[in-house]
Amino acid sequence: SSELTQDPAVSVALGQTVRITCQGDSLRSYYASWYQQKPGQAPVLVIYGKNNRPSGIPDRFSGSSSGNTASLTITGAQAEDEADYYCNSRDSSGNHLAYVVFGGGTKLTVL
C-alpha cells in the first residue's frame, strides 16, 4: 500500500505562519485531506480537496499541493491551533477510490 510521510513535530510562534507537509507518491495523483486532533478528541476535518474548508473552519487554514507533497498552511497561528495534524489520501495502490492511507501525524506546538 502507499505511504504518507509527515514531520513528527513542528513549532510556530504565536501569530506567525507555519506549513505542515505530507509526502507520498499517491499525492501526485490525488489531493490530500487534513485533520486536526486535540488531546482526547476525535479528529476534525480542516482541509479537503484542492483547498476546501468545511463550514466552521477558520480561513487561516489553507491547503496546497505540488508534485508528491501536500501542505497545510496556518497563517497567523493561534494558541488553539496547537494540536496533532494528520493528512490522508487515496491509496494509489488500491483499485478503488475507497482505499485510504493516513500520514503519521505532526504535532504542532504554538510558542
Next chain:
Amino acid sequence: QLQLQESGPGLVKPSETLSLTCTVSGGSISSSSYYWGWIRQPPGKGLEWIGSIYYSGSTYYNPSLKSRVTISVDTSKNQFSLKLSSVTAADTAVYYCARHPVVAATTLFDYWGQGTLVTVSS
C-alpha cells in the same frame, strides 16, 4: 446535524473477536454519496484506516488487516459494524467510525464519532 456513535465492549480478551457498532443519526446510511468507515488509533500513536463499506454492502479493507476484518451494514437500523478477529494487545486502540464521502480526486472523512477505547487484555 449528522451524528455517529460507536458502541461495544471496552474490554476484549486476546484471541477473541472485537465487535463494534456505529449508529448513524441525522442522515441516512443508504445515501449513494457516502461510504462509512472505521479508523483506529492506538494510545499515543497515529490514525490507521481499517476499512469502509457502501450501503450496498461492498467492502474495502486495509490490506494489513484484511484477513481479520469484517465490516457489515444494516440499513434498516442505520448502523454499520466492525468485527476484528484473533485480537492481540496490538489491537488496543480508540476505534472511530466516520462518514467517508465518495469523491474521485481525494478521500476524506467529514463526520466522526467520538471514539471508543477497546482494550485487549485477559
